[in-house]
Structure formats: structure tokens, C-alpha cells
Amino acid sequence: xxxxxxxxxxxxxxxxxxxxxxxxxxxxxxxxxxxxxxxxxxxxxxxxxxxxxxxxxxxxxxxxxxxxxxxxxxxxxxxxxxxxxxxxxxxxxxxxxxxxxxxxxxxxxxxxxxxxxxxxxxxxxxxxxxxxxxxxxxxxxxxxxxxxxxxxxxxxxxxxxxxxxxxxxxxxxxxxxxxxxxxxxxxxxxxxxxxxxxxxxxxxxxxxxxxxxxxxxxxxxxxxxxxxxxxxxxxxxxxxxxxxxxxxxxxxxxxxxxxxxxxxxxxxx
Amino acid sequence: xxxxxxxxxxxxxxxxxxxxxxxxxxxxxxxxxxxxxxxxxxxxxxxxxxxxxxxxxxxxxxxxxxxxxxxxxxxxxxxxxxxxxxxxxxxxxxxxxxxxxxxxxxxxxxxxxxxxxxxxxxxxxxxxxxxxxxxxxxxxxxxxxxxxxxxxxxxxxxxxxxxxxxxxxxxxxxxxxxxxxxxxxxxxxxxxxxxxxxxxxxxxxxxxxxxxxxxxxxxxxxxxxxxxxxxxxxxxxxxxxxxxxxxxxxxxxxxxxxxxxxxxxxxx
Numbered sequence: 001x002x003x004x005x006x007x008x009x010x011x012x013x014x015x016x017x018x019x020x021x022x023x024x025x026x027x028x029x030x031x032x033x034x035x036x037x038x039x040x041x042x043x044x045x046x047x048x049x050x051x052x053x054x055x056x057x058x059x060x061x062x063x064x065x066x067x068x069x070x071x072x073x074x075x076x077x078x079x080x081x082x083x084x085x086x087x088x089x090x091x092x093x094x095x096x097x098x099x100x101x102x103x104x105x106x107x108x109x110x111x112x113x114x115x116x117x118x119x120x121x122x123x124x125x126x127x128x129x130x131x132x133x134x135x136x137x138x139x140x141x142x143x144x145x146x147x148x149x150x151x152x153x154x155x156x157x158x159x160x161x162x163x164x165x166x167x168x169x170x171x172x173x174x175x176x177x178x179x180x181x182x183x184x185x186x187x188x189x190x191x192x193x194x195x196x197x198x199x200x201x202x203x204x205x206x207x208x209x210x211x212x213x214x215x216x217x218x219x220x221x222x223x224x225x226x227x228x229x230x231x232x233x234x235x236x237x238x239x240x241x242x243x244x245x246x247x248x249x250x251x252x253x254x255x256x257x258x259x260x261x262x263x264x265x266x267x268x269x
Numbered sequence: 270x271x272x273x274x275x276x277x278x279x280x281x282x283x284x285x286x287x288x289x290x291x292x293x294x295x296x297x298x299x300x301x302x303x304x305x306x307x308x309x310x311x312x313x314x315x316x317x318x319x320x321x322x323x324x325x326x327x328x329x330x331x332x333x334x335x336x337x338x339x340x341x342x343x344x345x346x347x348x349x350x351x352x353x354x355x356x357x358x359x360x361x362x363x364x365x366x367x368x369x370x371x372x373x374x375x376x377x378x379x380x381x382x383x384x385x386x387x388x389x390x391x392x393x394x395x396x397x398x399x400x401x402x403x404x405x406x407x408x409x410x411x412x413x414x415x416x417x418x419x420x421x422x423x424x425x426x427x428x429x430x431x432x433x434x435x436x437x438x439x440x441x442x443x444x445x446x447x448x449x450x451x452x453x454x455x456x457x458x459x460x461x462x463x464x465x466x467x468x469x470x471x472x473x474x475x476x477x478x479x480x481x482x483x484x485x486x487x488x489x490x491x492x493x494x495x496x497x498x499x500x501x502x503x504x505x506x507x508x509x510x511x512x513x514x515x516x517x518x519x520x521x522x523x524x525x526x527x528x529x530x531x532x533x534x535x536x537x
Contacts, residue, residue: 035358038351042412042493052408052417059407083306090303126519128486130398134503139327140320144310149317218398221489225310235402243403251394 059240066248067241074230074249080144081226082253084219085212088151093205095156096121100163106175107167107189121164125157129215134222147224151212158211162204166197202268206261213257217250331512338513342498346521348412349494353481353525356416360423360480361473367424368431374443375435375457389432392425397483401490415492419480430472431465438464471533478529485518495521 039045099117101107108114133150140146170193178192220228227246234242306312369375371389376382400418408414435457443460451459488496495518502511 031358034354038355038358041348041351042355042416044355044413044416048413052413056404056407059403080309083309086302086306087310087312122523123519126522127515128482130486130489131499131515134489134500135327136324138503139324140316145312145316148310148312214396218396221398221402231399232402235406247395247399250399251391254394255390 063240063244065241066244067239068245070242070245071249074227074246077220077225077227077230078249078253081216081220081228082213084144084147084151084216084224084226085209087148088155088212088216089205089209091148091152092155092159092208095152096159096163099156099160100167101189103160103164104167106170106172107193118164121157121160123157124153125161127154129154129212130218130222133219133224137223142223142225144225147216147219147226150219150224151216154215155208155212159205159208162208163197163201166200166204167193169200170196199268203265206265210254210257210261214254217254327508330508333509334512334516335507335509336513338510339517342495342514342517345488345493345495345498346517349484349488349496349521350481352412352415352419352484352487352492352494353477356419356423356484357473357477357480359416360420360476361427361469363420363424364427364431365469367428368435369457371428371432372435372461374438374440375453375461377453385428386432389425389428392421393429394425395422397422398486398490401487401492405491410491410493412493414490415484415487415494418487418492419483422483423476423480427469427472427476431469434465434468435461474529474533478525481525482522485522 099121102109102113102117103121105111105114108117129150132153133147136146136149140149174192174196175188178188183192216226216228217231218228220226220230221232223229227250231243231246231250234240234246367385367389370377370381371385373382376385397418400421401415404414404417408417438461442464443456446456446460484492484494485496485499488494488498489500491497495514499511499514499518502508502514
């Protein structure tokens with residue numbers, strides 16, 4: 001009897017494994033087919049990669065040694081990049097927060113408002129900041145200002161989504177208790193929801209600060225100032241040693257920001 | 270019994286904000302940084318307000334979108350999707366051994382672990398667009414440069430995230446396996462891998478989404494796809510066509526976002 005049960009269980013397990021394996025095979029084949037199709041479409045193949053290697057090596061050779069004499073000239077563009085990122089993360093907070101409360105299903109005044117606002121936030125997030133920057137540079141001219149606006153627009157979408165997801169995951173018990181006690185809507189949000197979700201919100205804001213620092217290094221590509229502009233100029237004029245200096249500086253600054261962000265995050269959570 | 274009120278008092282004290290010299294200094298420094306940033310980026314409400322007519326004018330030029338342009342966007346969209354797929358697949362395969370070597374608890378030796386960490390940091394320290402710029406110079410225009418750029422960046426990010434996931438696994442099974450005499454590779458494969466696999470798949474999906482999004486932007490530096498169509502049309506002032514490309518792009522990104530969400534729910 002005991003053995004019968006055991007063999008039944010074993011059979012069931014084996015059967016399950018067989019189905020699982022079949023499923024994995026199908027998924028694997030689909031992924032493989034898609035990869036081959038993509039490789040064909042993007043002309044990505046081994047011979048071409050090998051053919052490209054000497055050229056990459058050659059470029060690397062022309063880049064070294066880095067030209068550190070331009071470090072002084074790079075200082076202001078670098079600071080500009082950091083400034084763009086700082087403002088491009090701070091300003092959207094003031095827009096994303098009210099939007100998030102309108103988006104979140106548990107705090108929205110009306111479900112329709114939530115749907116419309118989500119669409120708005122989604123649109124802001126979907127358009128990459130470089131495209132925002134390009135459109136804004138066309139509209140308001142060159143300089144760091146359109147860069148800040150571009151980061152702001154994209155971050156309103158990004159932060160808005162993080163914020164409303166945080167609000168939706170807030171503990172409903174506190175809110176219900178406060179509502180039952182007759183607190184106004186504002187008070188429920190301010191004293192019931194905010195303390196609950198603040199650490200998560202701060203953490204996602206920090207994440208976006210990091211992200212924006214990275215993004216603002218490339219905004220110069222479309223004329224929105226910062227170190228990206230210096231990099232693009234150097235690249236267009238074939239001054240490769242200067243390009244490498246820019247790259248080294250960017251990597252160093254981003255690593256430092258990564259560390260600062262990790263430190264602050266450790267403090268708040 | 271007497272601890273109740275004391276606790277409350279403490280809680281109240283902790284809640285109230287006292288202005289100490291240190292805090293005052295910190296606030297001043299932060300205020301100065303912001304002031305400098307506002308000046309440095311030439312930000313002004315006035316400039317923004319004067320810029321509004323220009324923005325509205327541009328929007329006016331974008332409407333109505335040129336619908337007939339839609340059928341010529343089909344192939345660029347496919348190309349963007351292909352760039353996203355191939356770069357994610359290759360990057361996620363390459364990231365596996367990297368993560369294994371870069372995780373402190375399974376890495377064979379610090380001599381290997383440190384350089385790999387540095388390599389991953391450099392890979393993800395420079396954004397995809399800059400990598401693409403460099404590779405366009407090296408291997409010429411086209412999707413190929415974009416694919417390499419995305420792979421490099423993605424290996425850096427997935428490698429790091431996965432290494433952190435490997436470091437965070439429950440050490441129990443690993444220790445048991447090591448004690449039983451399993452090799453390091455086996456410890457990784459049978460001890461750590463089952464624990465990190467869901468995370469790994471989730472990262473891969475997330476970066477598929479991310480790569481497709483970035484593939485659009487890579488078009489700006491000549492790496493093909495729908496981004497190139499958008500870039501070309503903005504820089505030649507065909508704003509109606511640009512709007513059409515933008516609409517297609519938003520729809521594509523939303524569709525991928527939804528699809529990824531669906532897959533993630535299925536897997537995890």
C-alpha cells in the first residue's frame with residue numbers, strides 16, 4: 001500500500017517534470033528562433049564581429065594615452081551636467097507627487113481621473129529624455145535649460161509611476177481608521193499615507209537622481225549642454241585622446257554618485 | 270507601568286524638529302547648491318514663459334500627423350525590435366559567467382573578482398549612446414554598432430545585479446555542498462542558481478524592455494531603427510512625419526511594457 005502511494009507520487013512528479021521539460025523546450029526554441037531572426041535582421045554575425053575587431057582595436061589605439069590637459073576645460077561642462085541632473089530630479093517631485101495621488105486607485109477622487117492621469121504619466125515616461133531634449137532644443141534653443149526641461153518631463157513620468165505604485169501598496173488599515181474617525185481627505189493622505197510611503201519614495205527619487213546624472217551626460221548630443229557637448233565636439237573633430245578623458249571623467253563621477261546614493265539610501269531605509 | 274508616558278514623550282521629542290547649527294549649515298549648503306544650479310543652467314521662469322509660444326508653435330506644426338508615413342515605418346519598427354532582442358539575448362548569456370566571477374561568495378579568487386567588478390563598472394559607467402557613438406566610429410553606421418553598444422552596457426548592469434543576487438543567496442546549501450566536496454562550479458549551478466534564477470529572468474525581461482527603448486534612442490547616432498526615422502524627420506523639419514514616428518514609438522513601447530509585465534507574472 002505504502003509503496004503504491006509512493007510510486008503514484010513518483011509517477012506524478014515524473015509526469016510533471018516531463019511537461020515542464022517540454023515547456024522549457026518550446027520556450028527555448030521560440031527564443032532561439034527570435035534571436036536568429038534578429039541576428040539576421042541586424043546583420044549581427046560572427047564574421048562581421050571579427051572583421052570589426054581590428055577597427056575597434058585601432059580606435060582604441062588612437063585614443064590612448066588620454067589627454068589630461070583639457071581636464072580644466074571639462075570642469076564647467078561637468079558641473080553643468082550635475083546641475084541639470086539635480087534640477088531635473090528636484091523639479092519633477094513637485095509635479096509627480098500630486099499626480100501620483102490622483103493616479104493611485106486608493107487615493108484618487110474618481111476612477112476616471114486615475115485612468116486619465118495614468119495615461120498622462122505614461123506618456124511622459126514613454127518618450128525618452130533625449131527625444132524630449134531634441135524637441136525642446138528645437139523649440140527654445142540650445143543650452144542647458146532645455147536639458148533640465150527634458151529631464152523634468154521624463155522624470156515626472158518615471159517618478160509619478162514609482163510614487164503611485166508606492167501609494168497603492170500603502171497599508172489600507174491606517175487610512176480606513178482615520179476615515180472612520182472623521183479625518184478629512186487631506187489629513188488622511190498627509191498623516192496616514194505619507195509617513196508610510198516616504199522611505200520608498202525617497203529611495204526611488206534617489207534612483208532617478210542617479211538615472212538623470214547618467215542621462216544628462218548624453219543630453220549634449222542634441223545640443224542641451226553639459227559634458228555630452230564636449231564629448232560630441234571632440235568626437236566630431238577626431239580628437240580621440242580628449243574623448244577618452246571625457247569618458248574617464250564620466251565614469252568616475254557616476255561611480256561617486258552611485259556611492260553617495262547608496263550611502264543616503266542606507267541612511268533612510 | 271511608568272514606561273508608557275516616557276515612551277510617548279520620547280516619541281514626541283523625536284518627531285519635533287530642532288534647529289541645530291549643524292542642520293542650519295546643511296540647509297544653507299543645499300540652498301547654495303540649488304541656487305548655483307539654477308544660475309548655472311540659465312533657468313528662469315521668464316525664459317520658460319517666453320518659450321511657451323515656440324513650444325506651442327512646434328506642436329502646431331506637428332499636427333496633424335502624416336498618416337501615410339505609417340507604412341514606411343513598418344521596417345524601422347521591426348529593426349528596433351530586432352536590435353532589442355539580439356542584444357538582450359547575447360548580453361544575458363555573457364552576463365552569467367561575469368556574475369559568477371564577480372560574486373564574492375562563489376568567485377574563485379579575489380584576483381579574478383576585482384578586475385571583473387571593475388570591468389562591469391566601466392561597461393555600465395558609460396551610457397549606451399556614448400558606446401554607440403564610439404562603435405559607429407569604429408565599425409560604421411548601422412544597427413551593428415547599436416547592438417554592440419547595448420550588449421556592453423547590459424552586460425555591465427545584468428552582471429552587477431546578478432552578482433549582488435548571488436551574494437545575497439542563503440549560504441546554507443552552498444556550505445553543505447562545499448562540505449560534501451562539490452566543485453565551485455557545481456556549488457554555483459546547484460546551490461546558488463536555483464535561488465537566483467527567478468531574479469535573473471526578471472532582470473533579463475526588464476532589460477529587454479529597456480534595450481528596446483534605448484534602441485530607439487540609438488537611432489540618433491545612426492544605429493538605425495525607428496529612432497533614426499524620428500531623428501531624421503526632426504532635424505529636417507518634417508514635423509508631421511516626426512509626430513507619426515513618435516506615435517508609433519509610444520505605442521510600441523507601451524506594447525512591450527505590457528508584454529513584459531504579462532511574461533513576468535507568468536514566470537514569477
